[in-house]
Each structure stands twice: as C-alpha cells, then as structure tokens.
Amino acid sequence: MESISIQSSPGAETLTAVEIENLIVNFIATNLEVDPAGIETDVTFDRLGVDSVVAVKIVMELETKLGREIDPTAAYDYPTIETLAQYLGSPT
Amino acid sequence: MSSDSINSPATEASPPWDPESVFSHRTLTRNQRIHAIAITSIPAVGTIIALCLVPVWGLGWLEIGLFLGMYALTATGMEVGFHRLLSHRSFRVGPVTETVLVICGSMFTLGPAINWVSSHRRHHAHTDAHGDPHSPHLHPKTFTGRVMGFIHSYVGWIFGNESTNSASYSKDQLRNHRIVRLSQLYYYWVLLGIALPAAVGGMIEGHWTGAVVGALWGGFVRIFVSHQAAYSLTSFSHLFGSRPFKTRDRSTNLFVMAIPTWGQSWHNNHHAFPSSAMLGLRWWQIDPAGYVIGVLRLLGLAKDVKRPSNEEIARQIARSRELSSARS
Ligand SMILES: [Zn+2]
Numbered sequence: 001m002e003s004i005s006i007q008s009s010p011g012a013e014t015l016t017a018v019e020i021e022n023l024i025v026n027f028i029a030t031n032l033e034v035d036p037a038g039i040e041t042d043v044t045f046d047r048l049g050v051d052s053v054v055a056v057k058i059v060m061e062l063e064t065k066l067g068r069e070i071d072p073t074a075a076y077d078y079p080t081i082e083t084l085a086q087y088l089g090s091p092t
Numbered sequence: 093m094s095s096d097s098i099n100s101p102a103t104e105a106s107p108p109w110d111p112e113s114v115f116s117h118r119t120l121t122r123n124q125r126i127h128a129i130a131i132t133s134i135p136a137v138g139t140i141i142a143l144c145l146v147p148v149w150g151l152g153w154l155e156i157g158l159f160l161g162m163y164a165l166t167a168t169g170m171e172v173g174f175h176r177l178l179s180h181r182s183f184r185v186g187p188v189t190e191t192v193l194v195i196c197g198s199m200f201t202l203g204p205a206i207n208w209v210s211s212h213r214r215h216h217a218h219t220d221a222h223g224d225p226h227s228p229h230l231h232p233k234t235f236t237g238r239v240m241g242f243i244h245s246y247v248g249w250i251f252g253n254e255s256t257n258s259a260s261y262s263k264d265q266l267r268n269h270r271i272v273r274l275s276q277l278y279y280y281w282v283l284l285g286i287a288l289p290a291a292v293g294g295m296i297e298g299h300w301t302g303a304v305v306g307a308l309w310g311g312f313v314r315i316f317v318s319h320q321a322a323y324s325l326t327s328f329s330h331l332f333g334s335r336p337f338k339t340r341d342r343s344t345n346l347f348v349m350a351i352p353t354w355g356q357s358w359h360n361n362h363h364a365f366p367s368s369a370m371l372g373l374r375w376w377q378i379d380p381a382g383y384v385i386g387v388l389r390l391l392g393l394a395k396d397v398k399r400p401s402n403e404e405i406a407r408q409i410a411r412s413r414e415l416s417s418a419r420s
C-alpha cells in the first residue's frame with residue numbers, strides 16, 4: 001500500500017485505475033486516521049467517512065496528482081473508490 | 093452526577109495552526125453561499141408574511157404553541173445534540189437518542205451536523221485568535237473595524253468563502269456512518285422542521301389554515317428567531333457580559349440570553365469547562381439544555397454526564413481573581 005511511487009508533478013500524469021485506487025485509499029486512511037486495509041473500494045464514499053467536504057478534498061488531491069482539472073461532482077457521479085478510479089484512470 | 097476530571101483551557105496553549113484545516117474551493121463556497129442566502133432570507137420573508145397575517149387570523153395559542161414547541165425541540169437538538177453531545181462529547185447516549193437529537197438539531201437549519209461540529213471545534217481551538225471562524229475581535233480597532241467585526245461575528249461569517257475541513261476537526265464523527273448519513277440528509281430534516289408543525293397545525297384546526305399557521309410559526313418564524321439567538325452567541329457572547337473565569341479568549345456570561353440560547357450564553361463557563369455537559373454552574377444560571385440532559389440521565393438514556401467538581405470550579409475562580417488582581 002505504501003509503495004506507490006507518485007510524484008506530484010505539475011505536468012499531466014497518467015495513472016492506471018489501480019494506482020488511483022491506492023491513492024484514494026491512502027488519502028482516506030491518512031486523513032481519517034484509519035487502517036487502509038479496512039477500506040473497501042466497492043462501497044459508497046459515505047460508508048468510508050467521506051462527507052461532501054472530504055469528497056472535495058479528494059478531488060483536489062487527485063487534481064494535483066493527475067495534473068488536470070476534475071469536475072468536483074465526480075465523487076457523486078462515481079460514488080465508490082473503484083468506479084471513480086476507473087473513470088479517471090488511463091485505459092490499460 | 094459523575095464529575096469526570098475536566099481540563100480547563102485557561103491554562104492550555106492554543107493548538108498549532110494546521111494549514112489543511114481550512115480551505116477554499118469554488119464548489120463548496122458556492123453551496124455555502126446559496127445555503128447562507130436561503131437560511132437568512134426565506135425565514136425572514138416567512139416571518140413578514142406571518143406578521144402580516146396577524147391582523148387577519150389573529151395571534152392565538154396555536155401560533156404561540158407551535159412556535160414554542162418547535163423552538164424547544166430544535167434548540168434541544170442544536171444545544172444538546174450538535175453542541176454538547178457531538179462537538180464536546182460531554183455525555184453518552186445510545187444510537188436512537190443520538191439520531192433523534194441530530195435530526196432535531198438539523199431542523200435548527202444552521203447546516204449539517206458534521207459541518208456545524210467542525211466549525212464549532214475550530215472556534216474552540218482558536219477562540220478570538222487567527223483561525224476562529226466567527227470572532228468579533230479580529231478586525232482593526234477603529235470604529236468601522238469594530239462595526240465590521242460585529243457584523244462578521246453576528247451573521248457575516250456564514251457568507252464567507254472558507255470551508256472547515258471535517259477531516260481535520262471531526263474524524264470521530266466521520267467514522268460514524270450514521271452521523272455521515274444524517275448529515276447528508278440535512279435538507280430533508282430542514283423540510284421536516286416545517287412540515288411537522290404544519291401537519292400538527294392542520295390536524296388541530298382540521299383546516300388548511302392550521303397547516304399554514306403551523307408552517308409559518310413553527311417553521312419560518314421559529315427559524316428566524318432561533319437564528320438570532322444563535323448569532324448572539326458568536327457575537328454578544330464574546331463582547332458583553334461578565335467573565336468570572338479569566339479564559340484566554342473573550343467569552344462572557346450573559347443572563348438575558350440564557351433561555352433563548354438554551355443555556356449556551358453561559359458562554360464564559362463553557363469556554364472555561366468545554367467538556368462539561370452543564371453550562372449553568374450555579375443554581376440560578378438557567379440552563380435548559382442542561383435540564384434536558386438531566387432528564388435524559390434520569391430516564392437512563394444519557395450516561396457519563398460530565399460536570400466539573402465544585403472544588404475545580406472554586407479553584408478556577410480563585411485563579412481568575414489572582415490573575416485580575418495581579419493585573420490591576
Ligand atoms: Zn465561544
């Protein structure tokens with residue numbers, strides 16, 4: 001979980017869905033101080049303690065990591081880690 | 093009453109500023125502003141309509157009863173639920189009691205539970221200092237500065253572009269899925285706060301006019317008046333009144349606002365003992381929310397009700413006297 005190697009670069013970064021999943025899991029684990037192993041990727045965000053404010057924080061984090069703008073409603077349209085990562089990830 | 097040891101913040105240093113704890117994002121700012129405009133303007137318009145109808149329909153027990161009933165219910169939800177339970181965890185309840193309190197607090201219409209808890213905890217972490225979301229003391233010490241500071245602390249701050257990061261201040265509540273869901277359903281609870289008195293009014297009158305009276309007096313007028321009491325806490329309660337405890341902040345005790353604020357205007361007591369479930373520390377310090385918690389405790393619904401011991405209160409008072417005599 002800790003071994004993802006992503007540098008926040010200003011340029012466009014292409015990450016796979018799996019890498020983005022790890023990114024979101026780590027973000028939630030760090031910010032809510034929970035065990036990343038307990039974070040399920042196929043349950044809705046509210047079950048993971050993500051309210052509207054934290055959802056925006058996740059989008060902001062992904063914007064810096066991916067180097068592109070993301071619609072802030074993405075977390076509503078794709079309400080699980082898995083679907084959001086699939087939507088944002090590059091096709092592999 | 094169990095008197096769990098309570099730390100007084102009077103001696104504690106302010107926590108370091110966390111740059112992640114407050115941020116600004118266009119979507120959240122827009123939603124907050126729409127909310128702020130709606131909750132200030134709609135109840136005001138409803139209150140004007142209600143007052144215009146007084147010469148036509150009169151002002152009877154139905155209007156007063158629904159107003160007071162809904163006021164007590166939502167003030168309990170706000171002060172007992174959002175404030176003393178969720179924000180300060182000054183007592184414990186079961187999930188059903190907690191859910192009922194949070195729904196009633198949401199009907200108060202000052203934002204979802206988690207948002208309210210986060211900004212309130214930020215107020216306690218940085219009271220009257222940089223980072224306080226609604227201090228009247230952070231503007232220049234000129235006449236205009238003071239006026240602007242007052243307006244900001246009374247209601248202006250809710251129109252601001254800042255968002256308090258719930259992940260910084262409310263990790264405990266975010267980990268509680270029920271509280272997250274109840275927060276997400278906020279607008280339904282707001283509507284319930286208008287529909288409930290409308291239904292009761294309609295049933296009592298057996299006529300549609302009863303429902304209109306209920307929505308107006310139990311809904312809009314009640315929201316408008318209770319909000320003025322809430323705004324007085326962020327402004328008056330840090331400006332005017334007595335300060336028996338020389339806390340680091342400028343919080344005050346204000347007797348006249350005790351009943352409308354459901355006890356929170358014993359605000360200097362509160363900043364001196366933030367984790368106390370009782371804000372009235374003397375018998376004459378009227379504390380409606382404290383009485384509700386007392387009843388919940390007698391019913392076996394509230395446990396571990398925290399209150400500072402008399403010795404602890406006496407010690408703080410003595411320390412405050414020393415501080416003020418040392419100053420003069
Ligand atoms: Zn205060």
Ligand SMILES: [Zn+2]
Nearest residue numbers: 179212216362
């Ligand atoms: Zn408080």
